[in-house]
Each structure stands twice: as C-alpha cells, then as structure tokens.
Amino acid sequence: MLKMYDVNKIYRTDLIETYALRQFSLEVTPGEFVAITGPSGSGKTTFLNVAGLLEEFDSGSYLLEGQDVRSLSDDARSRLRNERIGFIFQSFNLIPDLDIYDNVEVPLRYRRLSGADRRERIGSALELVGLASRARHMPSQLSGGQQQRVAIARAIAGDPAFLLADEPTGNLDSLMSRQVMDLLEQINEMGTTILLVTHDPELARRAQRNVHLVDGQISDFRAYEPHPSVAGDAGSVGAVRA
C-alpha cells in the first residue's frame, strides 16, 4: 500500500549537503498502525512529509496505493493528498479565523463535495471526536486537547486511507495524550492506516510496529503485541514480539 525504496532526501546549502533520508526503504500494509521514532533530526518529520506528498525527494521510488508519486503533477498529488491522506500535527494547525466546523470543512471543500455531503461528513467526524456541540466555537475557545481532536476530525472527515500524525500529543498533558491515542487507535480499528511520529516510547508501544530512525536510516524494526488498553490488561506494557 505504501512502498518506499532507497529514498534519499537531501537538504542542500551552498556549502553542505545533509541527508534527511538515506537509502530509506519501508513498506506499510493497509490497516497497520506504525510508530516512527528516533532522536531529533533523525528524519522522522521529513519521512512523514515525503510520505504525505508535502515534499519531493531526490532519488528512489515511492509507490502509494500502486501509483508512482514522482510522475504525478501537482494537481494529481494534491488530489491524492486530499482524498487518501489525513494529517495531524503537533501544533494542531487549525486555521485560527475559521470556526471548528469550517476548519473540518477545508479538505472537503477542495474535494468539491456537495453541501449536504460535507455537512454529513463534518457532523460524523465531530461526533466521533466528541465535539459536535462545539462546531461554531473558534479554535482559541478550545483547550489543546480539544483542538487536537478537531484536527483529528478534520483529518478523518474525508475518510482517508492514511493518517499521518506528527507528534500529535507533543503539546498535550498525559491525560489528553491518552485520549488522543485512544482516538487514533479507534480510527485504526476502523481500517485507517496510521503512521505516527513520536518521541515517546510509551506511545510507540501502542502501535503495532515501531520503525526507529537514526540519521535518516532505519536502525531498528520492532513489532508489538496489541496494547494492553486494547487487550483489556491495563497493568502491563506491550511486549516486544520480534
């Protein structure tokens, strides 16, 4: 479903070249929940941007649902991003002068859905994140956790195949982090593939697989048992399976 082979992403200045991704290869199968971990500067966010078609890469190949994304025009890439990919950011990235409803509506507008279709999808998404009653609130009137839930609603309103989450709990306290992770797991159970970038090993353990990056390369793969919160054992931590 998502296949990257030998992808290189290089940032250049007049004096130096920095490999953000080096010979990076990864396959993600439909419905997987993959955590991407690694120290700062290891290339996690770059990987997410490349995977989300927000950045070009220099060499290698990237197939998304069988399509070679390098050959696509900007229009086609944008359409693919709009219809198949949802983003969740650490700083929420809500548009400050749009209310919650209008924020969730943004990707649906670019998909040119009818008004009725948009209303239905927005209603369902806000219902799922528990914010249907706050639809006409402005982002500044919500807590951080609520804002992140709005961002999740926006990401899933278009029913994407992939959800790319970049440190989605980075600005949240532990309680809210847990709520957001519960929500992501719930979305994953509904069939959406999730790629989660995080520093937090605890959060990474809640994924089915952990891909650890160092200097733009994968240094380690780990697959986990289902998280105890999912399995019903709240007292133990998910064990390494392989």
Add this chain to the structure above:
Amino acid sequence: MFGYYLRLALKSFGRNPGITALMVIAIALGIAVCVMTLTVYHAMSGNPIWWKNDRLYAVTMDNWDPNHPLIPSRPELPPPEMTYKDTQFLFASNIPERKVVMYSTEGVVSGVGTAPPAQIATRVTTADFFAMFEVPFLYGNGWTAGADRPPQPLIVLSRRENEKLFGGANSVGRTLRWNDHEFRIVGVLNDWFPRPRYYDLNGGNFQTPDDAYIPYAWGSDLQLLNKEENDCWRPEKLDNFRDFEASDCVWQQMWVELPDAASLVRFQSFMDGYWAEQRKAGRFERPKNNRLTNVSHWLRDNQVVDNDNRVLVGLAFAFLALCLINTVGLLLAKFLNGAAVTGIRRALGASRRQIFGQLLIEVGVVSVLGALLGLALAALGLLAVHHMYAAAHLGERGGSQELMHFDVVGVVWALILAVAATLAAGLYPAWRIGRLSPAVYLKSQ
C-alpha cells in the same frame, strides 16, 4: 469555489486590516489620479462630435502674406479663418450636404419686461449651424435657409439667456430687441457645451457657446464686426464695412458637411478651381494650401491639447504604476504573513492552482474595493477641479460641466483598469506563495 474563496478573502482582510487598508488606499489613489487626469484630458482634448469625424470639415485657404506665414513656427498651416469674399463664393456651392459661414459678435438685448439692457455674445451664422453641429433645442427650432438672406428678424437663445430673460419659460414666439432691432425668438437651446469649442477656437479653446444666434446676413446689413479675430496681412484702405468685406482680412469661419469621399473630392476640386482662378487674378500668392480638415485634425492642428496635458497623463499612469508596485510589496507581505495557513491548506489537499485562484480572488476583491474608493476620490477631485476651473476661467458663464461628466463607459473602463492592473500586480505574489513548500511553513506554525 468562487463563493468560498470570496468568503476566505473577506476573512483574510479581517486578519490584516492594516495591510488591506493600505493596499486599498494605494490602489484608490492611483486610480483616482488616473481617472481625474484622463477625465480632464478627455474633456479638454476629446472630439466632441467624433461620430461626424468623416463628414465634418473646417474649410481654410492660405491667402496670407507670400513672404511670411501667419504662424512662423508652423508655416504649413493656413489661417484658421477666411475672408468674407472667399466664404461667399464657397458657400454658393451645392456640393456640401450642409454648410455654415459664421462669426461671433456682441449685441445688446433689451425690451424684455423690466430687464435692463445687457450685452450678450451673439453668433452670426447660417441656418445649417444647428443641424450640422447637432445643437439640442429645449423649445422651438433654428431658422430655415430662406431666413438667411434676406435676413429675417429671428433669434435663437441659449438656455441660460432664456432663463435670465424669461425665467426659463418657453419664449418661442416672443420678441426682444437686439441692438435696437426687433427679433422674434424661434428657438431656445438646451444645455450645450461642446468642449473644446471646436467650431470656433477664437478666444480660447474652452469658451462656452454664444448666448444668441441670428441669421448670417444680418452681419452685412447691420455691419457687425467679429468680436474676436480680424487678421489682415497687408495694409488696405478700410474706410467702411464694405471695404472690410472686400479686403483680404480673415475673420469668418466656414464649415461644410460632406457625406462621402466623392463629395469630399468634388468640394476639394471646387476649392482648388476657385483658388486657381483667384491666383490668376493676383491673389493667393503662397503655395496652394486649400484644406478640408476634419475635427480631430483640426484640434491637433490648433494644438488644443498641449504637450503638458499628455505629460500629465503619462505621469498619472506612472503614479498608478508606483501605487501598484507598492501594492505588490504589500500583497507579498500579506501573503507571506498567511503562508502558514496556505501551508495547512496545501497539506489538506489544495493544489497550487487552487491556492493561486484563491489568492487572486482576494486580490480581485482588494482591487474592486480600491477601484470604488478611487472612483469616489476621483469624483471628489473632479468636483474640486470643476469649482476651481469655473471660478478661474468661466466666471458667471458656467460650462465646466464636462469635467464632471462621469459617463458609464468611463466608470466601467476605470473599474476594468483597476481590476486588471491590480490582478496583474497580484499575479506574482499569488504565484510565488503557491510555489512555496508547504512543509516549511507547517514547521513554523
């Protein structure tokens, strides 16, 4: 998507009201200056009867001093007026569809109620004047050619004079005394201010039309002199009015209306034949220069629009360009300020084209606001120019209305100019922002 983009544009203005206001003001100032300058230029240089440009011709012949042209700096031009005897001969031709010989004089009007006698500018003209120059009538009409010679005591008044003498009532059929002769009023003109006053540029290009019109032959009968230009190039014995009529002095204007190219050629040939005959008799010693000049060329030859006006128009457009360059800078600043939101939109699936379209609509809204404000400023500016012009040049006679003539076509052009210019100015910023990598700005959020 248009409605959506429009809504986003309005929200965006709320995000940066200061920058938005600066852009609107910059565009408005540029547009206002352009519209004002163009309107004044148009009022002062336009051909007020352009639709007759291929029919209406000023008739001139060069009878001037063989050794010195009338205007040394422009020796190619014949005198703008003609001798009495030449106009009489050419007027006899049946080739023109309409023909007018005329000049302006002064008369004293009296005999109307208790109004004191007053001097008024009076045009001595042939009957075709009103039809040829498409003069509008409020009441009645002009006179027929039969009333020209022998002259009938008929008079046409301007609307302004009719208001002064009769309080604006329909005065057709009433009588008044003009230079102590009784005249019957046959027509009252409606407002008519051809600017420039192309048919007679004597006394200034933007003089208002005369207040009274009487049949041409009264000029001879009452021995009425031209109040403006009576130019003679050689000493002649001028003991009386008949001597003046027989002289080589130029003082009468002649215009003809020729419906087609064939009649133009025929009348030119008629003039040339007359010129050759007169030359044999010892007149017209300068090279042949018999001209039929249409109104546009007439205005150009008489330098109705001087270079200063053209320079002003150029400067106005340069100012607009300067305003637009500033607007480009402000747009770039505004769009860069919103680049993070643009990055979010790109991440959520907006293509470069969609971002470009959205930003251009924002630019379009700014341009429309700027244009509307610019038009309002231009209207205020023109009102000020109108008052200054009226006070400085026209005194009581009025007639700078043309400066306030804000016609629909002009407004539409101003709007098109503003929107097109601002959209052109906005192309680069909109394109530039659309090309930015969204990831860079998402990080900066």
